[in-house]
Amino acid sequence: MGLYRFAAVAALCVCAVAFAAPAKASAPMRIVSLAPSVTETLFALGAGPEVVGVSQYCDYPPQALDLPRVGSFLTPNLEAIIALRPTLIVGLELSSDVRQIRALNSMGYPVLLVSDDSLDQIETSIEKVGARIDRDAEARRLVARIQSQIAAVQNRLANVKPLRALMLVGHQPIVAVGPGTYLDELMRIARADNIVQTVGEQWPHLSMEFIIAMRPQVILDGAMGSDPAASVDFWERYPTIPAVRDRRVYGYAEDPMLHAGPRVGQSLEIIARKIHPEAWPRGVDN
Structure with missing residues (x-):
């Protein structure tokens, strides 16, 4: 009976350790940006450390200059993107019919496309990116700041x-x-x-x-x-x-x-x- 009691106690200890152990943190995202506006948005939302590749035109913030280049939103370099092992690729909707974007989709790489031709689209894009990378609150604050800046200028110009x-x-x-x-x-x-x-x-x-x-x-x-x-x-x-x-x-x-x-x-x-x-x-x- 002593042997059985020892086995039971050991099993309970193992279960207790298993339940007490902290959950393993999920791996950080590996994001590739295909447009300057996307890169700026990602950094503004605090996701800069997760950006592993940017377009050839991305030059802000300065940290983006040190990242690998993967072409542009209309001419993305498929091999360069795949080599970075991205968990998310963010580009512009203008490139939705680009052959390389379709290829990335067919290979199972997550692709998010946004637009930036108007203020509404810029704000919506910030919110969409924020939602996709679990930074909804940061996105809301950023959009609110933009709206506040616009309102301040409008107030200045009310009578001109x-x-x-x-x-x-x-x-x-x-x-x-x-x-x-x-x-x-x-x-x-x-x-x-x-x-x-x-x-x-x-x-x-x-x-x-x-x-x-x-x-x-x-x-x-x-x-x-x-x-x-x-x-x-x-x-x-x-x-x-x-x-x-x-x-x-x-x-x-x-x-x-x-x-x-x-x-x-x-x-x-x-x-x-x-x-x-x-x-x-x-x-x-x-």
């Missing part, structure tokens, strides 16, 4: 008069920000009437004759970058344009202006300050 404006992303050819883009939406919130609103293209190619005829009062020129002296010679040839005459041609840096994602509120303020500097008078608490 809209100005005719043009936003360019390049000169060769001349490419403008058109309707259906988040930048056009930011221009409207910044109380600007986009002169290409009726063109109907997201990134229309413009002639100088069109720009002269539309007489923009403010020009935001991405080809000038952040150097206020750049491209001056280009615009001085067209003094009849009100923006040129009144010296209201401004350059802007691609980062963050051309980056859809968590810093969209910051981009809005940059645009608004250039179009309506009077709403941020010097000497007043900004």
Whole structure:
């Protein structure tokens, strides 16, 4: 009987240890991002340590520069992605029909596709990514912060008069920000009437004759970058344009202006300050 009692006690001890032992922590995710806006969102949600690969265009935050490159959302490098053993691949819905994305799906790799063409889409994308990586609360806080930044700019501009404006992303050819883009939406919130609103293209190619005829009062020129002296010679040839005459041609840096994602509120303020500097008078608490 002593032997049986010993066996029973031993079994109970084993069960007690088994129940007392902490559950094994799940392995961290291995996330591959195929777009700059996705990479920024992942880092903003605190998932930076889980990002193992990014697109060739991802340059923010600085930590992303040290990560392996896996092509872009339209030309993803299938071999490079698979080599990183991802547990989640996040890209843009524009690439849903890309052959490599279909191949990844068929091989069983989890793929999440989001959109970033408008403020609503940017906010929805943040929430979708947050839900997928178990960071719902962080996503809600991030969206709330963006909405607060937008509301602050709107309050600043409540009494200003809209100005005719043009936003360019390049000169060769001349490419403008058109309707259906988040930048056009930011221009409207910044109380600007986009002169290409009726063109109907997201990134229309413009002639100088069109720009002269539309007489923009403010020009935001991405080809000038952040150097206020750049491209001056280009615009001085067209003094009849009100923006040129009144010296209201401004350059802007691609980062963050051309980056859809968590810093969209910051981009809005940059645009608004250039179009309506009077709403941020010097000497007043900004």
